[in-house]
Every structure is written in C-alpha cells, then in structure tokens.
Amino acid sequence: MNDTQTNNTLIDVLIVGAGPVGLTLACDLARRDISCRIIDKQTIYPIGSRARGVSGRTREVFEDLGIINQLNAYVEPYLPTRFYDRNNILVRETQRASSPNIQPKPEKPYYNVLISQEHTEAVLREKLASYGVYVEMGCTLTGFTQHAQSVVAEVVHAGKSETIEARYLVGCDGGHSVVRKYADISFLGETWIGECNLFGNVHVDGLNPNYWYFWNDPAWGMLALNPMIHSNGWFFSASLHLDESGAFPPPTVETLQRLFDERVNGLSIHFSNATYISTYQPNVRMVDRYRNGRVFLAGDAAHVHTPAGGQGMNTGIQDAYNLAWKLAHVLHGAPKSLLDTYQAERLPIAQNVLSSTTARIRAWSKFDSDDSTSGTQAISNSLLGKDAFADVTQLSVTYRGGPLACDLDHVTSIRAGDRAPDAPCVSVESGEQVRLFDLYRGTHFTLLLFGNQPAPQLPTSALDHIQLYRIIRSGETAGNNDHVLIDTEGHAYRAYGVSGDALILLRPDGYIGLTAGNAPSQAIIGYLNKVL
Numbered sequence: 001m002n003d004t005q006t007n008n009t010l011i012d013v014l015i016v017g018a019g020p021v022g023l024t025l026a027c028d029l030a031r032r033d034i035s036c037r038i039i040d041k042q043t044i045y046p047i048g049s050r051a052r053g054v055s056g057r058t059r060e061v062f063e064d065l066g067i068i069n070q071l072n073a074y075v076e077p078y079l080p081t082r083f084y085d086r087n088n089i090l091v092r093e094t095q096r097a098s099s100p101n102i103q104p105k106p107e108k109p110y111y112n113v114l115i116s117q118e119h120t121e122a123v124l125r126e127k128l129a130s131y132g133v134y135v136e137m138g139c140t141l142t143g144f145t146q147h148a149q150s151v152v153a154e155v156v157h158a159g160k161s162e163t164i165e166a167r168y169l170v171g172c173d174g175g176h177s178v179v180r181k182y183a184d185i186s187f188l189g190e191t192w193i194g195e196c197n198l199f200g201n202v203h204v205d206g207l208n209p210n211y212w213y214f215w216n217d218p219a220w221g222m223l224a225l226n227p228m229i230h231s232n233g234w235f236f237s238a239s240l241h242l243d244e245s246g247a248f249p250p251p252t253v254e255t256l257q258r259l260f261d262e263r264v265n266g267l268s269i270h271f272s273n274a275t276y277i278s279t280y281q282p283n284v285r286m287v288d289r290y291r292n293g294r295v296f297l298a299g300d301a302a303h304v305h306t307p308a309g310g311q312g313m314n315t316g317i318q319d320a321y322n323l324a325w326k327l328a329h330v331l332h333g334a335p336k337s338l339l340d341t342y343q344a345e346r347l348p349i350a351q352n353v354l355s356s357t358t359a360r361i362r363a364w365s366k367f368d369s370d371d372s373t374s375g376t377q378a379i380s381n382s383l384l385g386k387d388a389f390a391d392v393t394q395l396s397v398t399y400r401g402g403p404l405a406c407d408l409d410h411v412t413s414i415r416a417g418d419r420a421p422d423a424p425c426v427s428v429e430s431g432e433q434v435r436l437f438d439l440y441r442g443t444h445f446t447l448l449l450f451g452n453q454p455a456p457q458l459p460t461s462a463l464d465h466i467q468l469y470r471i472i473r474s475g476e477t478a479g480n481n482d483h484v485l486i487d488t489e490g491h492a493y494r495a496y497g498v499s500g501d502a503l504i505l506l507r508p509d510g511y512i513g514l515t516a517g518n519a520p521s522q523a524i525i526g527y528l529n530k531v532l
Contacts, residue, residue, distance in 0.1 A: 010130050011035045012331050014153055014166035016179050017133040018042075020051070020117065020225065021102035021316035022172035023124035023298030027065050032443050034331055037164065038128075039139035039155060041173075045125075047200050048276025049116040049228060049235050052076070053310020056393035057419070061111035061321050061393025061511060064441050065484055071444050074119040074230045074310035079212050081383055083376045086217040088266045094380045107421035109437070111385070112393055116201075116231050117313070133197070141178055142336050144169060147294045168327060170296045173321065174284060177301035183292040189285030189304075189354075196240040196248045197307075200256055200277035204234045206269035215264050216376055219388035221365055223263055229275040233275060238263075239365075240279065251277040251297035282306045285348050290343040298323060303350040308361035309382065309392045310411050311353050318394065325508040334532055362504045363389070366437045395419055404513055406527055411517035412504065413497025420446075425471065425485035434485065436492065439469055443508055445528075448491065451501035452478060456521040507531075 014027055015022045016042035026038045054071070057490075062068045083092040096102065102111040108420040125135060128158040136157070152167045155162050172180025180187060207213070209227040216222050220238035228235055238259050240248045249255045253274045260269065286303040290296060293382050299316025322345060326338050381387060391397075398404055398417045405417035414421075422437045447468045449455060455468060469483045471492050478484045487493055496504060505514040505524065514527050 005160060007166075010150060011037055011164070011166045012168065013327060014037070014151070014164055014169045016141050016153075016169065016171050017173035017177075017301070018121075018125075018137075019118050019172065019174065019299070019301075020124060020313050021320050023121060023128060023135075023319045024061070024065070025170060025172060025298065025320035025324050026133060027124060027128050027131070028321060029328060030128060030133050031065075032324070032328040034328050035168075035197070035330070036133065037136060039136045039141065040478060041138070041140040043138040045118070045121065046376060047113075048278075049118070049119045049231060050276070051117045051277075051307075051310070051313035052114045053112060053392075054111050054115050054120065055310070055313070055314040055395075056108065056110040057395050057397065058121070058314045058317050059113070060256070060395075060437070061286075062083070063110075063437060064510065065127065066441075067123050070123045070126070071115055071120065074115045074123075076114040076116070076226075076228050076230060078383070079210060079227070081212040081214065081380070081382070081393045083214045083216065084264075084273075086219075086263060088215070088264055089263060092376055094383050096383045096385075097384075099384040106423055107492040108395055109422050109435075110393075112310070113227075116228065118230040119230065119312075122372065141173075141182075143182055144295070148297065151294045167178045168296065169296050169330065170298060170323070170327075171301045172298050172316070174300045175285075175304040177297065179295065180297055180301050183295045185292055185297065186288045187285050188288060191282065192282040192284070194287055195282055197282075198238050198240050198249075198251060198255065198259070198277070199280060200236040200251070200253075201228070201231055201233045201275045202236050202253065202256060202271050202277070203232075203273040204269055204271060206267075208251045208446070209234075213295075214379065217263065217442050220263055222375070222432070223260065231275075246277060251258075251279050253277070280307070282361070284341070284354055286347075286354055290340070290347060296323060296339075296342065300400065302346075303354060305354045306359040306361040308364055309387065310329070311390075311392065311394070315350065315353050316393055318397070320347075321509050322346055328443070329531060335530060338531055345402050345404070345420050349397055360387070360389045361493075362434050377411060380500075382433075399511060400504075404499060404507070404531065406514040408514065408516035408519050408523055411498070411500070411502050411514045414495075414504070414512060414515065416515050417514050418512050420504075420512055423492035423495050424489070425492055428481045428484040428486060439467065440481065440506060440510055442467075445508060445531075447524075448496070448504045448506070449502075450496070450498045450504070453478070453503070453518045456503070456519065456524050458521060458525060458528075461526065462532060465528075465532055 011432045012034045013036040015038040067212045078096040081094040139157040142154045153164045214224045223238040226235045283304045298319035364375045400417035407416045445466045449470045503516045507513045
C-alpha cells in the first residue's frame, strides 16, 4: 500500500496539466498573488514542435504576461511555399512574407507566427519560476472530492500518495483529461475513423532548406516538409491510410521514408535522426459545460478538433487567460457569479472553432474533377492571411452580447465584448511615444476617457483596481497633464470608433467591458460591482 501524505496547506488553485494552457493559467494567477500548484503526469518535459502556430491574439496575451521578447527569439521564418503534384511538378508558389494581410498595423501589432511548442513551454516555465512556482512532474491525479469551500485532490508522485486541498481545481490535461472524467462532464462529438495524420521532427538530406514544400495527390492526400531553423530539423506531416490489416503504419523514421518514396516521384531525399514522431487521429469533440462546482476545464480538456489553421493551443491559452483574472478576483472577494461568465464567454468560441476547423480541413483536402487540388488554393489563401473559414489570428474573437458586455449608448462603433486595439500616442507629461498596450499591461482595469468630459467619481476601493487615461487629439489641451495622451495621428480615435467624447472601460484581459458617451458614475460603479 502506498504511503499517504496529507498537505495541510490550503492553496487557491490546483492546475492539472503543464502544457501551454496550464502554464499560461499558472503565470497569470501567480502574478496576481494567487497561490497555486501545477502538476503533470509526465516525468520529463516533452520535446518537438507539436502545436507550433501562435496566433496574433495569443502573442498579445504573451506580451501582457511579459514574455513576448523571449518568444520572438524562437520565431520560425515563413519561407516561400512551393506546391507540387505527385510527379514533383511545381503547380504553385506562395510568398507569405509579401502579403499585405499579415503586416503589422498600429491597431494590430501582431500576426501569426510559428514557434515550436517545446520553446513556448520552456519560456512559460521560466516566467512561472520567476514567481517561485515550479511544475511538479511525474505527479498523477487519481481522484478528487468536492466540498463546500474546497476540492481535495488525490495525487500520486514517485509511488507515494498525497492529498492536496485547493479552493479551485482546473483541468488543463488535454483531450484524454482525467479531470473531465472525474468531474463527470460529457465530451460530445465524433472520432474520424479511418483518418489519421503523421507528424514528426526529422533531419532531411537532399532538399533545399530555403522553401516550404507541399505535395498533393487525390490518392493519398497531402505530404508536407517545412524546415525549422530553431529546432535543427524539418517538420514532417502526412495523411495516413489503413494498411491491409486495418491498422495505421507505426510512427517511425522508416514509415516517413517509405511514405515519401511511395508518394513523390522523381525526388530522392533521406530522413534520419527523428527527435519527435507521433500520429494524430482527428477528434471533433467538446464539453457541454466548462465547470462542475469548483472544478473547471480549459484547452483540449474542453474541446478538440482538427489541427487545420493552428487554432487548438491558441484557443486553450485564451481559455486560461479568460479564466485567470476571474478566479483571482473571486478569490479576492468579487461575486462568485463572475465565474459563471467563463463558460458563457468561452463555450461559444469553442463551438465556432470546431466548426471552422472542420470546414477548413475538408477544403484543404479537396480535389477537382481533373485531379487538380482546389485544396492547394485553400492552403495558399490561409498562408497569405486570406482564410475563408475564420480569422485564424483570433483578433476578431468577441464576447458581444455576453454577461460582461455593457454598451450604454451607440457613441462608439467599437462595442463591449470586442478586443481592445493598440494605438501609438504621445504622453503629454513626458513627451515620449507610448502604446496603449503599454498602459494595459498588468492586472488592472483601464478606463479611457476620449475628450475633455469630467472623469467619473468612483470610490477608492474601485480606483485601486483601475488606471485612468485621457486621450485627446492634436491641438487640444487638458486641464491636468497627468495620464493624458495625445493621439497625434488619430489611430486611437479610429481604432475605437470615437468621433467625440467617449468613455471605454477595459477588462484585465484586454477586452472591452463598457462603452458610453458620457456615463454617469453610478453606471460604472454598477458594472464594477459585478467584477470586483
């Protein structure tokens, strides 16, 4: 029988799963002075590119968490992309770098990039360690019991049992989530029987590393090879088919070599030194609820879908980013009903992601009657930032109409629930240029006053959580230079759809909570009473 150790220290949050979703949640909670532990059943940190697409919105999250510069060092360049048929005849070439759809703009400073997941996780772990919190590896959740004020979890580490008591538990433990199982939350959807993909990181000899390569054929689908300079190898992906015995081939270097040799004529290359190979069978599933009592789900534990468009990890990270500030505020005394808004806001987003990724993967694999692939055009469009199925940057994700979206009038064209845009301004006090994102960074609410209307009178308890800035146009003056910004080029007024005076309250996660022309103080206080 295992020895059982009881941890008598009550913590705020226990996080199960130390991938990008769990690490993001832990970092955001730790910077808000929320005590947490993060455990993972794996005994070593996984390697490999795995989820490598990082969306523009996720990069905004990472800027707020203070890790954007570290991650930028691992960005893989988007190289010219060449599409071939099975006879290795070039049918199309795409130059993503020159596409106007992916260029940074004042209101949208980030676009999608590629970073291998092993680097994303390493940077997040380093940030988490700066708060004195470390991932507990080789620690398996074996069950939990919910009580009125806490959750008591049973875990096993190095053959010894331990109980951990936490006020809340969050499952970030992937598609096979044990947290979801123990919480008795349904995972509805389908598995695509007979369909499978093979992914790998491997060394390649005989191929020019200055391009990305795609080969398409109606008989076997797609095969792709992309060089990765920061991972010292190539990313391999290919569709798999059942063999004569009704099984998929094993994930080995030999399988990679055989698939390429069988599918691509007239080109001889050699695979070796694989650092990561895995198979993936598409599942399109999601939960019917994100919560059972004091237990929450985030990321793949709540929703899984095809990898087309690189939406999975990003959706999960934004689950965590949405949940973290709400957990922190409730633990600091906000109404518990704030936690109900997590599911209300994020479940519709997951539903849309499942729908769009399914449509996208079907389009990518479509062939016309003459055996030419219209999927090549669909993939090319996605690379050029013209995806037909959804905004893969996730910058247009909105919580409009949700429980925390409050528009008091129609003075602004931007609406409550929308993402708050960036814009360059000049500080009246210092004369230096400042981005709005510089002001939003941190754990506070932000109140923007456009024009010279009086600032609302708010209680001191609310002002402790809010930073207030006034934005004026060039040539205008303000009575007090403190926290006054000049919108010298009009980017802020345009991005927020403001023509005259306006008031906009931003949530800590960079979404707009309230908009108004000249709001009475009591209306703002009423909103803050729901979240503070």
